[in-house]
Amino acid sequence: MELKDLVNLQNALKERIVLSPFEKDYKLVLAVDSSYLKGEDRIISVAIIYNKLDKIVVEKQFNIGKISFPYIPGFLSFREIDNTISAINKIKTNYDLIIVDGQGIAHPRNFGFASHLGVLVNKPTIGCAKSKLIGEFVEPEDYKGAFSYLYYNSLKVGAVVRTKKGVKPLFISPGHMVDIDSSVKIIIELTEKYRQPEPIRVAHSFAEEVKKAWKR
Helix, strand or coil: CCHHHHHHHHHHHHCCCCCCCCCCCCCEEEEEEEEEECCCCEEEEEEEEEECCCCEEEEEEEEEEECCCCCCCCCHHHHHHHHHHHHHCCCCCCCCEEEECCCCCCCCCCCCHHHHHHHHHCCCEEEEECCCCCCECCCCCCCCCCEEEEEECCEEEEEEECCCCCCCCEEEEEEECCCHHHHHHHHHHHCCCCCCCHHHHHHHHHHHHHHHHHHC
16 A cells, blocks of 8 residues: 555544543553564564553463564554554453553544554553654643643644653553543553553563563
8 A cells, every 4th residue: 555545544544533531430451562573574562451450460462473564654553553453352351441652643644553543443542652743732840740731733632741750751642532631640540650651661561571582
């Protein structure tokens, strides 16, 4: 497919996004992450289930697949989505929502990885990125829970959230079946002593574990 075809697909799938308050009393959070095996054209995608109440991981799964799409800014989901869904499909535990280390609607076409994944699996999904892709914002104050809204073309597309005093903020945007304020609330609730929320931090560590084991 040419890039214009992928743009058309993103625009078509974007019409299925629902942005609404998430009011469920959630407990189990699914987080995903991907890593790459250099020189082998392979991608490792992991999916973990984190119990918010007990603060423990209750399930881990991974899938290793062949990379079939190059890295192109704004089209990352096409590089990782299939293998990520393969990892999620191995999960046996029911879960309430998904958190992704990436963007939701804070994307040039309002359809980042979190939105793409959320629409395809039909689950509430939040994008939680370490850096800004688009938009303008006012720096939030320096305490945990401080945030400001992220704007792109005069539209509110996310929030810039300080998850810990003295660290850089995270860029939060809803992917699907959740809104901006609910996304901020959930990310703050899931963040403990580190900058990133615990489910994403654990998923990243697990991806690195799998990568090291594969190399042996």
